[in-house]
Amino acid sequence: MNAAEMYQEIILDHYRNPRNFGIVKNANLSFRDSNPSCGDIIEITLLTDRVGIIKEIKFSGKGCAISQASTSMLTEYLKGKNIKEVKTLKKEEILEMLSIELSPIRLKCALLGLKVIKMAAYNHLGEKLENENDYT
Amino acid sequence: MxxxxxxxxxxxxxxxxxxxxxxxxxxxxxSAASSEKPASMINAVNEFYKRSYANIHRGLHTLSGEATELYEHARKNIASFINADPKETIFVRNATEGINLVARSFVAPGLKKGDVVLLTEMEHHSNIVPWQMLAKGKGAVIKYVPFNDEGFLDLKKAEALLKEKPKFFSFVHVSNVLGTINPAKELVTLAHKYHVPVLVDACQSVPHMKIDIKDLDADFLVFSGHKMLGPSGIGILYGKRKFLEKMPPFLGGGDMIKEVSFKEVSWNDLPWKFEAGTPNIEGAIGLAAAVDYLQNLxxxxxxxxxxxxxxxxxxxxxxxxxxxxxxxxxxxxxxxxxxxxxxxxxxxxxxxxxxxxxxxxxxxxxxxxxxxxxxxxxxxxxxxxxxxxxxxxxxxxxxxxxxxxxxxxx
Missing domain, CATH: 3.90.1150.10 (Aspartate Aminotransferase, domain 1)
Incomplete structure (x- = not known):
């Protein structure tokens, strides 16, 4: 996949007009992480109801088009779903949302948002994320 | 020429x-992150492995003698490149290690709560983090000389901050981001006017410009070999003898001692006092070959x-x-x-x-x-x-x- 195919319209759109960008003021869940090798930072804040349905989800931070677009798409996807579903979310699904192929270096960019939401969910559910290294 | x-x-x-x-x-x-390597440097390391490899110092066999000779010759060669005395030229892993060494062995012993270490706003993490780690433990304060919109240090502010007698001043010669060439000699002179010892991070300057340490008069200077056609894992800390002699060693181990008993130890002479353990012998030889190449150009x-x-x-x-x-x-x-x-x-x-x-x-x-x-x-x-x-x-x-x-x- 060449660069022109990688940075297709939809990626650029999510990069320049990220959905759900900001901070949920009355969030009951939040997590922040950064990629030390590139300095990308993502913070996700969410508000869930009693049964765990994600009522509101927002992300903030800074990063490349790939990390911003993937997190933007992820928040759209998760809104209205149960927080438990985050546990079974696979990285392949993120790549499917982005519908691009990525080199191992850029894969980290695409998966930073997923890692942050996983950490938030696992913390919330009081469980430990076993395969943390899969996302870094 | x-x-x-x-x-x-x-x-x-x-x-x-x-x-x-x-x-x-x-x-x-x-290349500012790391330079590529000339064949002559690669060959020097290769030849050393193929012909003369052995551990240095203390060995009485032929290969150990050759390896020691090559290692110490490399030191002389690199020292002369910056017009330094080989005794004041210490092999370290990289500039980062050199700065940590100075922070721990020179600055730390006399640093008290509220003391100031002066840096600039254009430092690489290698010249910020070691000082932050030190300051945190000692309750010391770090101050920064600011730079203006065009990326030049505010020299008036630098003098004002030096007048307050910080314990140490450490600054980058050439910024790895802005590219600014700081007036190193002027800053060193200014620091000395207020009796502040000074370290110059010369990572981005030694590979590109003539550095004469005697002329610059910095008390300490560090640079990394891999940015100047040499191997990674080898760098230089230059320090003035009068300071190095009084400083305690940074790391303890073999090669940095003169005599060890179960109770006591005495330190080796300069520069070996600061080179604990088997050093990066091939790195030193490679860096010397890189210096030869640069001098030849x-x-x-x-x-x-x-x-x-x-x-x-x-x-x-x-x-x-x-x-x-x-x-x-x-x-x-x-x-x-x-x-x-x-x-x-x-x-x-x-x-x-x-x-x-x-x-x-x-x-x-x-x-x-x-x-x-x-x-x-x-x-x-x-x-x-x-x-x-x-x-x-x-x-x-x-x-x-x-x-x-x-x-x-x-």
Missing amino acids: GKEFDVERVRKDFPILSRKVNGKRLVYLD GIENIEKHIKEITTYALKKLSKVKGIKIYGPKTAEKRGAVIAFNLGDIHSHDLTSVVDEDGIAIRSGHHCAQPLIEKLGLASAARMSFYVYTTKEEIDLFIQSLEKTRKIFKL
């Missing part, structure tokens, strides 16, 4: 430059070549629509780096796109996060040059930037 500098001939000395990346000729514009010729390339690149780059260049506007007071951003394109994306064309540049915060934040940025892209960089490569890079603009619909 006097010899013509021919970049095409120089390029032939670097085997890696003939390889292809992503089907394109490699355009390596990331002529450091004045290198400086001139790099100025020419930097001037050319600044001119070409400034014509790209949507470009924002950081640091000094002319090559006169700028080292071999140019950091920039293009429109709203994140530097990682830009780096990915040009990589497709076989071009290697760096992106991100360049291990200078506080500086990047001061500039109000998330990141920046950076191109950097060395002895093998050509104008044609700059043109290829500019073409690739134009392609990037199209992809991002700028």
Whole structure:
């Protein structure tokens, strides 16, 4: 996949007009992480109801088009779903949302948002994320 | 000197430059992070392994003698490159280790709560973090000399801060992001006027310009071998003898001792007091070969070549629509780096796109996060040059930037 195919319209759109960008003021869940090798930072804040349905989800931070677009798409996807579903979310699904192929270096960019939401969910559910290294 | 500098001939000395990346000729514009290596350096390390390898010092057999000779000859060679005494020239892993050594062995023992360590706002993390770690433990304070919009240090402010008698002043000679060449001699003189000892981080200057430590008069100076055609894992800490002699060792172990009993130990002489354990022997030999290569090219010729390339690149780059260049506007007071951003394109994306064309540049915060934040940025892209960089490569890079603009619909 060449660069022109990688940075297709939809990626650029999510990069320049990220959905759900900001901070949920009355969030009951939040997590922040950064990629030390590139300095990308993502913070996700969410508000869930009693049964765990994600009522509101927002992300903030800074990063490349790939990390911003993937997190933007992820928040759209998760809104209205149960927080438990985050546990079974696979990285392949993120790549499917982005519908691009990525080199191992850029894969980290695409998966930073997923890692942050996983950490938030696992913390919330009081469980430990076993395969943390899969996302870094 | 006097010899013509021919970049095409120089390029032939670097085997890696003939390889292809992503089907394109490699355009390596990331030498400020680490330089490529000439065959003579690679061969020196190779030959050492093949002919003379053994541990140094204390060995009485022939190979150990040869290895020791090569290692100590390397030290003399590198010392003379910066006009230093070999006894004041300590092999370390890299500049980072050199700074940590000075922080721990020279500054830490006398540092008290409320004492000040002075840095500048354009330091690499290697010249911030060791001081922060030290200050945190001791309750000391770190102050920073600010820089202005064009990327120059505020010298009046520097003097005002030095007047307050900080315990130590550590500054970068050439910024790895802004490219600014700081007036090192002026800053050292200023520090000494107020009896403040000073360290110069010369990582981006020793590879490119004549450094005479006697003339500069810095108390300490550090640089890394891998940015000047040498291997990684080897660097130099220069220190004035009067300080080094009084300093306790940094690491304890073999080779840095004179006598050890179960109760006591006495330290070895300089410079070995600071070289605990088996050192990077092949690294030292490789770095000496790199220094030979640089001296053969002529450091004045290198400086001139790099100025020419930097001037050319600044001119070409400034014509790209949507470009924002950081640091000094002319090559006169700028080292071999140019950091920039293009429109709203994140530097990682830009780096990915040009990589497709076989071009290697760096992106991100360049291990200078506080500086990047001061500039109000998330990141920046950076191109950097060395002895093998050509104008044609700059043109290829500019073409690739134009392609990037199209992809991002700028």
